[in-house]
Amino acid sequence: xxxxxxxxxxxxxxxxxxxxxxxxxxxxxxxxxxxxxxxxxxxxxxxxxxxxxxxxxxxxxxxxxxxxxxxxxxxxxxxxxxxxxxxxxxxxxxxxxxxxxxxxxxxxxxxxxxxxxxxxxxxxxxxxxxxxxxxxxxxxxxxxxxxxxxxxxxxxxxxxxxxxxxxxxxxxxxxxxxxxxxxxxxxxxxxxxxxxxxxxxxxxxxxxxxxxxxxxxxxxxxxxxxxxxxxxxxxxxxxxxxxxxxxxxxxxxxxxxxxxxxxxxxxxxxxxxxxxxxxxxxxxxxxxxxxxxxxxxxxxxxxxxxxxxxxxxxxxxxxxxxxxxxxxxxxxxxxxxxxxxxxxxxxxxxxxxxxxxxxxxxxxxxxxxxxxxxxxxxxxxxxxxxxxxxxxxxxxxxxxxxxxxxxxxxxxxxxxxxxxxxxxxxxxxxxxxxxxxxxxxxxxxxxxxxxxxxxxxxxxxxx
Amino acid sequence: xxxxxxxxxxxxxxxxxxxxxxxxxxxxxxxxxxxxxxxxxxxxxxxxxxxxxxxxxxxxxxxxxxxxxxxxxxxxxxxxxxxxxxxxxxxxxxxxxxxxxxxxxxxxxxxxxxxxxxxxxxxxxxxxxxxxxxxxxxxxxxxxxxxxxxxxxxxxxxxxxxxxxxxxxxxxxxxxxxxxxxxxxxxxxxxxxxxxxxxxxxxxxxxxxxxxxxxxxxxxxxxxxxxxxxxxxxxxxxxxxxxxxxxxxxxxxxxxxxxxxxxxxxxxxxxxxxxxxxxxxxxxxxxxxxxxxxxxxxxxxxxxxxxxxxxxxxxxxxxxxxxxxxxxxxxxxxxxxxxxxxxxxxxxxxxxxxxxxxxxxxxxxxxxxxxxxxxxxxxxxxxxxxxxxxxxxxxxxxxxxxxxxxxxxxxxxxxxxxxxxxxxxxxxxxxxxxxxxxxxxxxxxxxxxxxxxxxxxxxxxxx
Numbered sequence: 001x002x003x004x005x006x007x008x009x010x011x012x013x014x015x016x017x018x019x020x021x022x023x024x025x026x027x028x029x030x031x032x033x034x035x036x037x038x039x040x041x042x043x044x045x046x047x048x049x050x051x052x053x054x055x056x057x058x059x060x061x062x063x064x065x066x067x068x069x070x071x072x073x074x075x076x077x078x079x080x081x082x083x084x085x086x087x088x089x090x091x092x093x094x095x096x097x098x099x100x101x102x103x104x105x106x107x108x109x110x111x112x113x114x115x116x117x118x119x120x121x122x123x124x125x126x127x128x129x130x131x132x133x134x135x136x137x138x139x140x141x142x143x144x145x146x147x148x149x150x151x152x153x154x155x156x157x158x159x160x161x162x163x164x165x166x167x168x169x170x171x172x173x174x175x176x177x178x179x180x181x182x183x184x185x186x187x188x189x190x191x192x193x194x195x196x197x198x199x200x201x202x203x204x205x206x207x208x209x210x211x212x213x214x215x216x217x218x219x220x221x222x223x224x225x226x227x228x229x230x231x232x233x234x235x236x237x238x239x240x241x242x243x244x245x246x247x248x249x250x251x252x253x254x255x256x257x258x259x260x261x262x263x264x265x266x267x268x269x270x271x272x273x274x275x276x277x278x279x280x281x282x283x284x285x286x287x288x289x290x291x292x293x294x295x296x297x298x299x300x301x302x303x304x305x306x307x308x309x310x311x312x313x314x315x316x317x318x319x320x321x322x323x324x325x326x327x328x329x330x331x332x333x334x335x336x337x338x339x340x341x342x343x344x345x346x347x348x349x350x351x352x353x354x355x356x357x358x359x360x361x362x363x364x365x366x367x368x369x370x371x372x373x374x375x376x377x378x379x380x381x382x383x384x385x386x387x388x389x390x391x392x393x394x395x396x397x398x399x400x401x402x403x404x405x406x407x408x409x410x411x412x413x414x415x416x417x418x419x420x421x422x423x424x425x426x427x428x429x430x431x432x433x434x435x436x437x438x439x440x441x442x443x444x445x446x447x448x449x450x451x452x453x454x455x456x457x458x459x460x461x462x463x
Numbered sequence: 464x465x466x467x468x469x470x471x472x473x474x475x476x477x478x479x480x481x482x483x484x485x486x487x488x489x490x491x492x493x494x495x496x497x498x499x500x501x502x503x504x505x506x507x508x509x510x511x512x513x514x515x516x517x518x519x520x521x522x523x524x525x526x527x528x529x530x531x532x533x534x535x536x537x538x539x540x541x542x543x544x545x546x547x548x549x550x551x552x553x554x555x556x557x558x559x560x561x562x563x564x565x566x567x568x569x570x571x572x573x574x575x576x577x578x579x580x581x582x583x584x585x586x587x588x589x590x591x592x593x594x595x596x597x598x599x600x601x602x603x604x605x606x607x608x609x610x611x612x613x614x615x616x617x618x619x620x621x622x623x624x625x626x627x628x629x630x631x632x633x634x635x636x637x638x639x640x641x642x643x644x645x646x647x648x649x650x651x652x653x654x655x656x657x658x659x660x661x662x663x664x665x666x667x668x669x670x671x672x673x674x675x676x677x678x679x680x681x682x683x684x685x686x687x688x689x690x691x692x693x694x695x696x697x698x699x700x701x702x703x704x705x706x707x708x709x710x711x712x713x714x715x716x717x718x719x720x721x722x723x724x725x726x727x728x729x730x731x732x733x734x735x736x737x738x739x740x741x742x743x744x745x746x747x748x749x750x751x752x753x754x755x756x757x758x759x760x761x762x763x764x765x766x767x768x769x770x771x772x773x774x775x776x777x778x779x780x781x782x783x784x785x786x787x788x789x790x791x792x793x794x795x796x797x798x799x800x801x802x803x804x805x806x807x808x809x810x811x812x813x814x815x816x817x818x819x820x821x822x823x824x825x826x827x828x829x830x831x832x833x834x835x836x837x838x839x840x841x842x843x844x845x846x847x848x849x850x851x852x853x854x855x856x857x858x859x860x861x862x863x864x865x866x867x868x869x870x871x872x873x874x875x876x877x878x879x880x881x882x883x884x885x886x887x888x889x890x891x892x893x894x895x896x897x898x899x900x901x902x903x904x905x906x907x908x909x910x911x912x913x914x915x916x917x918x919x920x921x922x923x924x925x926x
Contacts, residue, residue, distance in 0.1 A: 025826075288824060288828065336774065
């Protein structure tokens with residue numbers, strides 16, 4: 001364990017807004033130690049389900065078990081929804097069956113779907129069994145849609161109105177209705193075949209006279225999603241067109257549900273997280289509460305790919321063993337060329353991967369973007385070539401060596417710009433996620449080209 | 464230019480949903496060439512403002528100018544809001560003043576603020592001048608709040624109700640009101656001092672009898688933001704607590720506006736983008752429509768930092784020139800150790816940076832996380848050490864060399880896990896964005912340690 005002074009740097013600095021305070025966590029764990037249910041309840045009462053989930057993620061498995069055993073009467077179902085998948089099964093297994101049943105019954109059907117999709121078969125069954133019949137049917141219908149589809153994301157409760165209604169009629173209908181959803185933002189206007197034809201905001205309805213036809217109030221921006229559409233595309237459209245809610249339809253174009261912006265925001269957040277982790281070679285769904293063995297296993301393949309890349313680069317170097325033996329300064333300087341290329345390549349590829357994800361890099365501008373990246377590589381290459389030429393000359397007193405490293409630098413930065421752009425584009429066209437695989441390819445190219453250009457030129461010029 | 468077959472790979476592959484089709488862009492540019500305003504209007508009519516903005520970003524400056532000159536009567540103000548900052552000023556300068564005035568007057572006040580904040584002084588003035596007095600005051604008041612604050616993000620139109628009202632009273636009030644906002648989701652309940660005390664969804668109001676007090680319907684989750692709070696914290700809270708809208712208050716706690724989930728989603732999106740670009744050393748606000756010189760300038764400092772890092776690593780290598788001269792295989796293998804360390808370090812640091820951003824890495828679990836990363840590094844280190852020991856022995860026939868690279872590998876992967884976690888945490892505590900600066904530090908550590916461990920051990924064991 002660490003001494004108090006060491007601890008201070010990490011633990012006692014100012015906390016960010018909405019961060020779980022260290023003091024509260026200590027207090028809760030103290031109550032757990034003392035088996036003091038009353039204090040525990042008092043401390044946890046004001047916490048939002050999302051914060052309780054964070055708390056459970058931040059403490060260790062032993063404390064987690066003791067806390068849940070002490071707290072388990074009245075466990076909010078939403079906590080389960082908010083929990084990281086890595087410990088969700090563990091927590092569900094800890095809850096006593098009555099408490100679990102109670103918790104799940106509170107949830108909306110789309111949250112139950114979200115909860116179920118990542119569980120193992122037996123836990124899925126156990127949860128489906130405690131649902132009321134109508135809820136179970138709804139959940140099972142949702143699960144019939146493909147994973148990560150609009151159908152899984154949507155909620156089935158929709159407030160609809162026929163396209164010939166007026167504001168007054170829809171108000172009366174809503175006021176008389178027994179089971180309006182708690183949160184809804186639009187009334188979806190449908191034609192007699194139940195095809196959605198427009199969205200009217202509740203605010204607009206409230207602001208308008210009773211005799212105005214609903215169709216006069218529909219929003220200009222209106223998107224309809226098919227239930228089998230990828231949730232990634234749905235989230236993109238919400239973000240691009242600033243949608244608040246949008247109807248989902250079946251193969252025949254009939255309305256089957258509605259997706260709201262809060263669902264889209266969660267998907268967008270997950271997509272971003274995935275992109276960041278993939279770009280860094282961490283794989284998906286990494287979280288701090290994962291077990292060491294799982295994390296190790298997930299990072300392993302990326303490091304293995306990198307090892308292959310690195311060995312390839314070494315094979316290039318091996319071709320020049322004699323050159324290096326004759327001029328050891330080459331061994332000292334060669335990593336600089338490769339490293340600069342790798343960095344420049346990462347810059348280009350990140351911009352390209354993002355532009356592909358936001359659909360800003362398309363057939364219309366692809367050649368211009370490639371040309372631009374080559375130019376950027378050329379300009380930066382020339383500047384750093386000049387710097388390295390001077391370094392090479394001053395450090396090793398050899399103008400020829402300075403010249404070699406300068407030329408190699410220009411070549412590698414231009415290649416980095418080219419490879420960093422073209423590789424993600426090709427992967428994308430081949431339907432491979434460019435965030436996933438570009439890094440390894442680009443680094444291979446910049447390493448191989450970097451070492452080859454530098455050592456090859458040196459072999460010709462210096463020996 | 465490229466031949467048709469080359470072009471095909473990039474341009475004719477299936478397009479993604481919601482992507483601007485290449486065919487449409489070609490058609491539009493053709494109409495521009497032919498100065499055919501009618502066809503141009505017909506092609507652009509169905510496009511959403513966000514798509515028109517994308518179109519303007521994807522074509523070159525020359526086409527952009529001609530398109531705007533041909534199209535400029537009736538230019539939707541929203542297009543300006545959606546445009547990348549890098550070409551927004553250019554487009555504004557191209558519009559004739561009447562068209563610009565018309566475009567800006569259509570926008571909501573918070574969109575005007577968003578538009579203005581990034582413009583130069585004279586363009587700001589020009590736009591403020593065309594606004595109506597009341598709008599201009601609203602915009603100027605918003606601009607008085609600090610950049611990236613809740614005050615800038617909020618809209619000023621709020622639907623409020625006193626805390627003693629019933630459902631019937633608030634419905635009558637809304638029905639009688641002349642200027643309800645087009646989009647609103649909650650009625651904010653306020654006390655007599657205008658402090659917000661609760662949110663009631665419109666849906667809930669529609670579903671409830673007239674005589675029920677509003678305060679019986681307030682939502683359980685209710686967050687209030689101060690106007691000077693950082694928008695990043697606001698977006699975090701929206702995401703964490705699944706908020707739909709939330710009131711903003713001044714220093715005295717009085718309500719001054721409301722932030723809705725669509726604003727928060729935009730901020731969240733920007734924050735993510737920034738994190739990705741910073742992690743890759745690209746700096747912020749990079750876009751495909753930037754000029755080459757701007758992109759070059761923005762990427763330059765990151766490459767310069769990397770050069771310093773690389774030179775530092777070279778200085779370490781230089782200490783072992785004699786060792787390398789005596790055993791050139793070392794030069795061949797040494798980049799492998801450094802590269803594996805760099806990759807493992809990047810994995811750890813990305814997870815740490817994300818966990819800090821999502822406030823999952825806190826004082827409560829920091830030691831456990833550090834221990835975990837070291838363990839992951841150790842396990843992967845041992846596996847790859849075994850692989851490299853074999854490679855070293857087979858390739859160079861030297862068990863001693865195999866042993867040296869194996870030990871160096873373990874050391875460097877453990878150090879990578881440690882540095883990759885501790886460095887972002889320390890930067891975060893020092894209030895430096897860990898996404899911005901961690902990469903350079905971590906790579907320096909893994910390069911220096913990698914070369915030093917490998918060559919140092921080799922000097923002792925092999926010579």
